[in-house]
Amino acid sequence: MDPKVFFIVLLATFMHAIWNGMVKKHPDKVIAVAGIVFGHVPFSLIAIIFLPIPSAESIPYIIASAFVHQGYQWYLLRSYQIGDLTKVYPIARGFGPLVATTISILLLGLVLDYFIILSIFLISLGIMILGVFESNIIKNLNIIKYSLLTGFFIGLYSLIDGYGARVSLSAISYMSWSFTLNSLLFLVLLKLNKNENIFRKVMKEGKKIFWIGGFLSYVIYIIVIWGFTKAPIPMVAALRESSIFFSIFIGYIFLKEKITSIKIISIILIVFGVFGLKFL
Numbered sequence: 001m002d003p004k005v006f007f008i009v010l011l012a013t014f015m016h017a018i019w020n021g022m023v024k025k026h027p028d029k030v031i032a033v034a035g036i037v038f039g040h041v042p043f044s045l046i047a048i049i050f051l052p053i054p055s056a057e058s059i060p061y062i063i064a065s066a067f068v069h070q071g072y073q074w075y076l077l078r079s080y081q082i083g084d085l086t087k088v089y090p091i092a093r094g095f096g097p098l099v100a101t102t103i104s105i106l107l108l109g110l111v112l113d114y115f116i117i118l119s120i121f122l123i124s125l126g127i128m129i130l131g132v133f134e135s136n137i138i139k140n141l142n143i144i145k146y147s148l149l150t151g152f153f154i155g156l157y158s159l160i161d162g163y164g165a166r167v168s169l170s171a172i173s174y175m176s177w178s179f180t181l182n183s184l185l186f187l188v189l190l191k192l193n194k195n196e197n198i199f200r201k202v203m204k205e206g207k208k209i210f211w212i213g214g215f216l217s218y219v220i221y222i223i224v225i226w227g228f229t230k231a232p233i234p235m236v237a238a239l240r241e242s243s244i245f246f247s248i249f250i251g252y253i254f255l256k257e258k259i260t261s262i263k264i265i266s267i268i269l270i271v272f273g274v275f276g277l278k279f280l
Contacts, residue, residue: 001239005230006278009239012223017246019213019220020089021254024247026209029080030190033073034198035206037186039214044176051173058174061164065157066181070189072153075146077193083143087131091147092154093241094127099155101234108159110232119276120238126269127244133262158237162228171225179218235277245270 019036026032054062079088101120104110131147161175168174190198202210227236245267251257 001231001235001277003278005227005236006239008223009227009236010242010274012220012227013240013243014246015216016220016240016243017250019209019216020243020247021250022209022213024089024251026206028201028205030077030195030198031201031206032209032213033076033080034186034190034195035202035209036213036217037073037183038199038202039210040179040218041183041214043215043218044179047172047176048180051176052169054168054170054174054177058164058168061160061167062174062178062181065160065164065178066185068153068157068160069178069182070185072150072157073186074189074193075150075153079143079146079150082140082146087143088147088150090127090129090131090244091144092131092150093244094124094131095148095151096154096158097234097238097241098124099152100158100237103155103159104232104234110234112232112234115276116232116235119273120234121273122269122276123238123242123273126266126273127241129262129269130244130266155237158228159233161225162233162236165225166229171229172222175222175225239274239277242270242274245274 023029023032023036026035076088076092079092097120101112101117105112105117132144161178164178165171165174187199224236224240227240230236248257248259248263248267252259
């Protein structure tokens with residue numbers, strides 16, 4: 001991977017860990033997730049006004065991305081109803097790059113070096129073990145099922161957005177249109193999930209997540225999408241998810257979480273994986 005792409009995406013992973021820490025700290029995960037999704041809209045509208053309209057070729061990708069994001073958000077909310085963030089999130093985020101890699105190789109004809117594939121696997125494994133080895137998770141297989149389904153949609157929308165951004169005139173404009181459509185569809189999804197007046201609740205109980213988390217998430221994903229246009233999507237997707245590495249330290253410093261032996265193993269696997277993406 002090109003050094004510039006590597007370090008810019010790595011910077012985005014650190015920012016990714018910050019807004020995830022905000023979501024993790026918030027007592028109502030539905031409000032927190034909604035705050036991030038709706039928080040994309042103000043910045044998206046600014047981009048839509050000032051940037052060129054995406055190419056006609058990218059429009060099907062925008063629509064597909066918005067709908068696939070609903071699958072991600074639906075199963076994420078379902079996961080949070082039966083399991084907390086520490087169980088759900090690592091499994092989902094770790095599984096996403098594996099999905100993107102598998103589809104890319106088997107269906108899209110992408111050729112990756114075996115060491116790159118191993119590096120992606122190490123990062124994903126390092127992330128997923130944080131959720132798999134959480135206490136009592138094995139007793140509730142629904143947590144694993146919904147987390148893996150969430151991860152499947154993460155891998156799917158990563159591929160859609162990567163290829164969509166490549167054929168658009170502007171990756172920022174592409175994602176801004178997708179974010180806006182996504183937020184509209186998400187309102188419908190929330191109603192189906194029996195969450196009423198959610199925007200009002202976000203403005204009352206999650207305003208900081210809406211503005212700060214929404215802005216960080218917007219910028220981060222724009223950087224990731226830019227990375228998708230410069231390097232193989234599975235590599236960038238895996239590097240992005242290494243934000244869990246920073247999340248462990250944010251949790252330790254600000255949320256008073258313990259550094260367990262599983263977290264140490266996770267850190268080692270992720271570091272080796274990231275090293276492989278950069279140098280192998």
